[in-house]
Amino acid sequence: MVDVGNKLNLVLEDKDTLHLKVTRVIRNAILRGEFQPGERLVQEELAQALKVSRMPVREALHKLESEGLVILEPHRGAIVKKVDVEDLDEIYYLRSQLEKMAVELSVPRMTLDDIAKLEELLQRMEGIDDVERFVEANIEFHKLLVKYCAWKRLLNFIETLWNGLPQQTPHFLEGQLEISNREHREIVEAVKVKDSAKAGQLLSEHILRTGRELMKKIRLKGSI
Structure with a gap:
């Protein structure tokens, strides 16, 4: 054995x-x-x-x-399973669309306490240089963004797409923490003014950008 x-x-x-x-x-x-x-x-x-x-x-x-x-x-x-670039392309595109929808449905119902928690998580991520701790805070941040989406099937789809490689992207992309923090800050600013469309669009662009960089690395190196 x-x-x-x-x-x-x-x-x-x-x-x-x-x-x-x-x-x-x-x-x-x-x-x-x-x-x-x-x-x-x-x-x-x-x-x-x-x-x-x-x-x-x-x-x-x-x-x-x-x-x-x-x-x-x-x-x-x-x-x-071997990491498949085509699978990743599908995962990140679906995430970009589904999470955008969920954020648009969630943001109007977010409270001041929720926004304060987003700020707290953002500050935690901005002060972290340990990738494992960043990943934990990042997962919590993304979950809070869609917390008030009432469409349970949509949230189940998102959870399935999130698990696995997407959670661990900061481990594989150089400079991902700094870039993500800037993009997260823009999303939070949109949430603060309850601009759900802008928050959803910014999140979608954030996900697509991460997916493109990850796939580029895999194509160049043949692995993550």
């Missing part, structure tokens, strides 16, 4: 169910390159390494398949 224990670290967080914790750990290991494209993920090995039953591992692998990080093949199980 291949020793995968040193690739995985199950950090418990009360807010997550077990299968979501397992999903997060395996996802991060894939994105860090600890599991390579084409590598087989064996449920029994993962369960043993994480000290959980096979059920949360099975659920996690199905979730990662929906995110485009693994492929579930009959009789072979889960295979780590």
Whole structure:
């Protein structure tokens, strides 16, 4: 049996169910390159390494398949998927359109407390040079922007597109933190005056710009 224990670290967080914790750990290991494209993920090995039953591992692998990080093949199980530029093109374009819609629906209902929280998150990101902490604040920032969108299916689509590589983009693009902070600041200024159309458009441009840079890097290097 291949020793995968040193690739995985199950950090418990009360807010997550077990299968979501397992999903997060395996996802991060894939994105860090600890599991390579084409590598087989064996449920029994993962369960043993994480000290959980096979059920949360099975659920996690199905979730990662929906995110485009693994492929579930009959009789072979889960295979780590190679990053596909065409997939990324689709993901970032869909995000740019769907999140724009969600922000336009959400901004009119945002409170002064919400705007203060956006400011707080922005200041936190502007003062961070640790990528992991930036990613955490960035996820919270984007979720707050669409918090009041009443279209639950739309939010579910966005969540699926967000999980996986898009969350981790700051790890792969040089200068991404500084550029994102400038773009985030412009979005917050639009939210402050309740200009939902402008906030949505700025967010859409932010997502498309990030997607273009990521795909350019992959085409040049052949990987992230």
